[in-house]
Each structure stands twice: as C-alpha cells, then as structure tokens.
Amino acid sequence: xxxxxxxxxxxxxxxxxxxxxQANRAKRSRILDEVCETTGYExxxxxxxxxxxxxxxxxxxxxxxxxxxxxxxLKKVWREAGCPCLxxxxxxxxxxxxxxxxxxxxxxxxxxxxxxxxSDRTMSRLLSGEPRVKPGWTKANKRSGRGVxxxxxxxxxxxxxxxxxxxxxxxxxxxxxxxxxxxxxxSDNFFWILDGTDRKTQWTVLCxxxxxxxxxxxxxxxxxxxxxxxxxxxxxxxxxxEALNSHVAAYLGSKTRKPFLWRSRPRxxxxxxxVEEKNRSSGRQLFGEVRLDCPSLQDELVKLCDDWSDFRxxxxxxxxxxxxxxxxxxxxxxxxxxxxxxxxxxxxxxxVLTPRQETALKAYRARLxxxxxxxxxxxxxxxxxRIQAAYDxxxxxxxxxxxxxxxxxxxxxxxxxxxxxxxxxxxRHTVNNQRISRAEERRLSVQYLANQKPPSYLxxxxxx
Numbered sequence: 476x477x478x479x480x481x482x483x484x485x486x487x488x489x490x491x492x493x494x495x496x497q498a499n500r501a502k503r504s505r506i507l508d509e510v511c512e513t514t515g516y517e518x519x520x521x522x523x524x525x526x527x528x529x530x531x532x533x534x535x536x537x538x539x540x541x542x543x544x545x546x547x548x549l550k551k552v553w554r555e556a557g558c559p560c561l562x563x564x565x566x567x568x569x570x571x572x573x574x575x576x577x578x579x580x581x582x583x584x585x586x587x588x589x590x591x592x593x594s595d596r597t598m599s600r601l602l603s604g605e606p607r608v609k610p611g612w613t614k615a616n617k618r619s620g621r622g623v624x625x626x627x628x629x630x631x632x633x634x635x636x637x638x639x640x641x642x643x644x645x646x647x648x649x650x651x652x653x654x655x656x657x658x659x660x661x662s663d664n665f666f667w668i669l670d671g672t673d674r675k676t677q678w679t680v681l682c683x684x685x686x687x688x689x690x691x692x693x694x695x696x697x698x699x700x701x702x703x704x705x706x707x708x709x710x711x712x713x714x715x716x717e718a719l720n721s722h723v724a725a726y727l728g729s730k731t732r733k734p735f736l737w738r739s740r741p742r743x744x745x746x747x748x749x750v751e752e753k754n755r756s757s758g759r760q761l762f763g764e765v766r767l768d769c770p771s772l773q774d775e776l777v778k779l780c781d782d783w784s785d786f787r788x789x790x791x792x793x794x795x796x797x798x799x800x801x802x803x804x805x806x807x808x809x810x811x812x813x814x815x816x817x818x819x820x821x822x823x824x825x826x827v828l829t830p831r832q833e834t835a836l837k838a839y840r841a842r843l844x845x846x847x848x849x850x851x852x853x854x855x856x857x858x859x860x861r862i863q864a865a866y867d868x869x870x871x872x873x874x875x876x877x878x879x880x881x882x883x884x885x886x887x888x889x890x891x892x893x894x895x896x897x898x899x900x901x902x903r904h905t906v907n908n909q910r911i912s913r914a915e916e917r918r919l920s921v922q923y924l925a926n927q928k929p930p931s932y933l934x935x936x937x938x939x
Contacts, residue, residue: 484514488524495525545589546601548582552590553598555579558607565595626917628719630924632737635746636711638936641674642797642813645932646827647708648674649734650750651696653687653717654758658766665768666776668758671699672750676821677793678703679753680784681761683776689720696723698777702784704836705827708930709735713747721920728923735929757787761852769866771879772859779855782848788818790845795821 479487488510495506510521553564556571564571568591576582582590593601636650649671656666667687672679680702682695696718700707710727712718719738727734739746761783767776792815800809819840822828828836866879911919929937 479514487513492525492527541589541593541597541601545586545593548586549590549593549598549601550605551575551579553602553605554608561595561598561602565593565598568593625716625719627721627724627920627924628714628716628738630921631719632929632937633740634737634936635740635743636674636737637746637748639932640796640799641749642795643932644675645708646673646675646678646705646822646825647734648711648932649703649707649709650674650711650747651699651718652713652747652750652754653684653692653715654754656683656762656765656767658764660766663768664770665766666772668762668780669695669699670750670754670758671696671703672753673703673707673818674749675795676818676825677749677753677795678788678818678822679757680788681758681780683773683780684717685770685773687715687717689717689722692717693723693726697726702781704822704832706732707734708732709737709933711737711739711747713739713744714741721917724920724923725916728919728927733923733927735927735933736924737929737933757783761856765860765863767859767863769863769879772862775855775859775862779852779859782852782855785843786845786848786852789840789843790817790848792817792820 491506491510495503498506507518507521507525510516510525511518514521516524552571552575553559555575556564556567572582572587572590576587641648651669651671653667653669655661656668658665664686666683666685669682669684669692670679671682680699682698684691684695724736727736744751761779794812794815796810797813798811802809816824819836822836823833862879866876869876869879
C-alpha cells in the first residue's frame with residue numbers, strides 16, 4: 476500500500492467497486508491499473524477486492540505490553556545507572572533495579588517484574604530520544620581534529636601554486652613542504668624534513684625539524700630562508716598546520732619585506748608540484764625510507780642537509796618546463812624544456828642579486844668542491860646511521876637513553892634582510908628581540924593576513 480491509511484483505502488476501493496461492476500472489459504482493465512498504481516497492491520489481490528471476493532480484515536494486534544508507568548521508571552533507573560548501553564544495562568537490570576529501590580525510590584512489584592522481563596531492544600525503543608548524559612561527557616569530534624578551527628588557515632588565500640608557469644615568475648616564488656623520516660611508522664617522536672624550493676631557479680634547501688611542531692618548523696623555515704641567496708616574495712604550502720599557524724604568520728609579518736603566504740586547494744596534491752617533486756628527487760634520494768628518532772641527531776642532520784643542499788644547488792644541473800601544448804590528436808602534451816643548468820647558474824642569469832651578494836655567492840662557490848661535498852655527505856650519513864643504530868639497540872635493550880637525549884638548538888643564520896624575526900626561547904615569544912605574549916602574537920598574525928597583498932605576477936591568479 477502507498478501512503479494511504481487503511482480507512483482511506485477502504486473508502487477508495489468501495490468507490491471503485493461500483494464503477495468496476497458497471498464497466499466493460501476494457502474499462503475494467505483501466506480501473507484495475509489505476510487501483511494497483513494508487514494502492515500498490517498486486518493485480519490479483521486488487522481484482523478480488525473490486526469484485527467483492529476478498530474483504531479487508533481488521534487486525535487489532537495485542538496492544539501495548541509496557542505502559543507509560545513502566546517507561547517512566549525505566550528512564551529514571553537508566554539515568555541513575557549512568558546511561559549505559561542497553562545490552563549492558565539489560566545484563567545488570569536486576570542489580571540496578573534493586574539499588575534504585577533501596578537508594579532512590581520504591582518500585583512497585585508489577586512494574587519491577589515488567590522491567591526485568593523487558594528486552595534490550597524494547598528498552599531502546601522506549602528510551603528513543605532521551606539524551607545520554609555522562610559526567611564530564613562532551614560530544615566526540617568524529618572528524619579527527621578537522622573540526623578545530625585554524626584561524627590562519629581560514630584567512631590564508633587558497634589557489635594552485637602552479638597556476639602561473641615557473642618560467643613566467645621571478646625568483647622568490649617559493650614552495651615549502653615536509654616529509655617524514657618515520658620509516659613508515661607514524662607513532663612516537665621522530666624527525667621530519669622541511670623542504671623549501673624556488674620555482675624559477677629550482678634552488679632547494681632542506682632542514683630537519685623535530686616532530687613538525689610549529690616552533691620547530693619556524694626555526695627550520697628561518698634556516699632555509701637564510702640559505703636562499705635572494706628574498707622570498709611568496710610562499711606556497713599545503714594545508715598542513717606546521718606552516719599555517721599564528722607563529723609563522725607573525726614571523727612573516729614582522730619582516731621588512733613581507734612575503735605573500737598562500738596555500739593549496741584542499742584535495743589537490745599537485746598544487747605544490749615543484750616541492751613535491753624535490754621531496755622525491757632531493758630528499759628521498761638522500762634519506763630513503765629510514766626512521767630517525769634519536770634526539771641528539773639534530774646537529775648532524777642540519778650539517779648533512781646543508782652539505783646536500785649545496786651539492787644539489789651548485790653541482791647538479793636541472794631543466795625547466797618552458798612550454799606545454801596539447802597534442803593535435805588529443806593524446807598527452809607536447810612539452811619543451813630549456814637547457815640543463817644548475818640552480819646556481821640560474822640565479823646568476825636572473826640578475827636579481829646586488830653586486831655585493833653576487834660577489835659573495837661566487838666566492839662561496841669557489842670554495843666548494845663537488846666531490847668533496849659528496850664524500851662529506853656519505854661520511855655524515857654513515858655517522859648518523861651508527862648513532863641511530865646505537866640508539867635503537869639501547870632502546871630495545873631497555874638501557875639508559877640519557878646520552879642520546881640531548882637535542883642541540885638549531886644554529887640559525889641571519890636572513891638576507893637582517894631581520895631577527897619571531898622565534899621562541901624556552902617559553903618566551905620574542906619579535907625583534909622583544910618579548911611578546913601569545914595574544915600579541917595572534918594579533919600580529921591576524922594583522923599580517925589582513926594586510927597581505929599578492930605580488931603583481933600573482934594578481935591574475937586571485938582575480939585582483
């Protein structure tokens with residue numbers, strides 16, 4: 476039957492029965508079709524109803540077994556028991572009823588007998604809609620932290636970091652990302668690597684960060700910025716909280732030349748394509764899928780990443796995509812690349828450095844040797860593996876780990892602009908060597924996000 480009540484259906488069948496008795500064969504067929512469509516009955520059953528060979532039978536049912544008085548007592552006992560799950564409440568119903576009767580209020584014998592005879596499914600039906608309150612209970616966040624509001628993330632512009640081709644942007648359009656050194660096991664503490672890549676010159680710098688916290692990430696970000704030979708104009712990241720937080724935003728806002736901060740679109744992993752590729756070709760090529768969780772390794776990891784970054788930037792040529800066209804047959808793209816050059820050569824060809832900066836960069840390059848750097852990297856890797864192996868052995872044997880507990884502070888270089896910026900010393904927050912509160916840090920970050928404007932080469936991306 477459709478949505479019609481039994482009484483309405485009975486009246487409808489009675490009206491159609493008279494028309495059915497007086498109709499010819501063709502009209503009867505049409506009436507039968509209409510009745511089946513309206514009531515949802517099978518054709519044979521509808522025919523018997525219309526001819527009078529079958530009548531509705533009133534089914535009264537057995538009625539309510541448990542009245543409102545039983546339901547009221549059930550709700551009171553259930554609340555006093557702490558609102559447990561009904562299968563568990565049913566298993567201890569006799570004990571709960573006895574405790575309620577002795578400590579709260581008397582229960583009539585007939586109501587108590589019905590309460591104990593009730594099934595857990597019947598209890599669930601009678602308690603439907605009742606609020607389940609527990610001491611200190613709050614609604615669980617079933618989205619694994621996604622419901623927590625991130626004010627910086629909400630106010631950071633969102634667009635693809637590849638909307639403008641890399642060959643059409645000036646040096647300083649950087650992308651940042653992190654990858655884990657957890658060996659496939661995300662539990663407990665371990666090192667992460669923060670990767671900063673310039674799209675135009677492909678200048679790449681790696682820096683370790685312990686557990687990817689916002690303060691550790693900021694230290695690594697300042698270190699990366701100090702290793703760039705030019706100023707960062709824009710900084711694009713994914714939607715991770717290690718970069719999109721008030722600490723990083725306040726630091727960027729404290730700089731003389733404020734870089735533009737923007738982020739990827741949700742569920743678009745290719746929006747940060749340049750740094751994602753460098754994670755593989757530069758980061759994973761160095762570390763692989765190893766797990767590094769010895770806290771005292773930070774100083775060695777900083778030196779290793781610095782040497783490896785110098786080796787990649789000064790001695791490893793790379794190509795850049797200069798045009799991309801759809802093939803005439805519609806199958807794939809026709810891509811053209813420029814000649815291979817090192818990031819160091821690309822920086823010099825862009826002429827973005829001052830004469831003093833260019834002289835200093837050339838002098839630094841003259842002191843380097845590619846083979847010496849590579850041997851130094853291999854030597855440091857072997858040392859790191861030995862320390863990590865000793866740490867793993869002591870950890871599994873249950874020995875004292877205090878010799879491995881020291882984690883030296885990250886040795887930071889000054890940024891090219893000479894700004895000290897925002898950093899953390901113990902529990903103090905300082906900006907330009909002045910102590911500030913967390914409320915002031917939040918105010919600086921909100922002010923920076925409200926006033927930031929994209930560079931001219933990115934204005935078309937944000938339709939400005």
